[in-house]
Amino acid sequence: MSDETQWVINTTDATFEQDVLLASQQGLVVVDFWAEWCAPCRTLGPILEGLAEDYQGGFLLVKADTETNQAAAGEFSVSGIPAVFAVLDGEVVDSFQGAMPEPQVRQWINSLLRQRELKAAKEMLETSPDEAEVILRSQWLETPDDAAVAAPLAELLLSQGRTDECVEIIEQLEQRGFLEPEMERVKAAVELGSKADVDVEAARAAAAAAPNDFELQFTLAEALAGSEQYEASFEICLDLVSRDRHKTGEKARALMVDVFRVLPEGSELTSDYRRKLSMLLY
Structure with a gap:
């Protein structure tokens, strides 16, 4: 069993959920599955423990002796030791098996801390x-x-x-x-x-006055998309793809794809009009 410090603790099956899964809701947890008889473990362990002290709370190192953490080892599908897992918000985000030199382990930790910082920034x-x-x-x-x-x-x-x-x-x-x-x-x-300031009504009037002018129809489709009137824009685009496939129709197709990209994931509008566009193209 390793000596415990503020940043290095030992765990057992009985305390694993609290020590690892719950603790990872507050910050990065690194779990080291090891055993006394394992020579590579005796090489890697001090490296991890030294880094935990170096980073002073950047991550919590949890030492899991496989003799007293058989259930946890099974849950994490540990097939060989040392096996090291990074846990954040209750989920394993990365892992490695076998001993690695200190610079490589440090680089791995830095990558994880960067990932955690990025997640915090997004939130x-x-x-x-x-x-x-x-x-x-x-x-x-x-x-x-x-x-x-x-x-x-x-x-x-x-x-x-x-x-x-x-x-x-x-x-x-x-x-x-x-x-x-x-x-x-x-x-x-x-x-x-960039199309949000286009005068939609002026574009609509111009398009209505020249229904066979494909460029004016496309200008209206752009204006409608810029004002978030997506369905009306899609209908014009589909008509242009049908009537002028390789010229204005190609620009209309690209406009539809741009709108698909900005609509929320799983949007019914995207699903519906992506299908309609595919039917015209193929």
């Missing part, structure tokens, strides 16, 4: 946006290609009307030659937002 976006921005900007400067950080930062900037700053982030990530889905969603929101 603060509405209640404490300034604090969230400080955290997100700090992480983004460290890893400017990480869309998991860039997307919430860009969304925050966009929600505050700081569109130019948001676009800078998008353009920087686009230099890689691709965008992740979460960044495609932000880009779509920027595109739609």
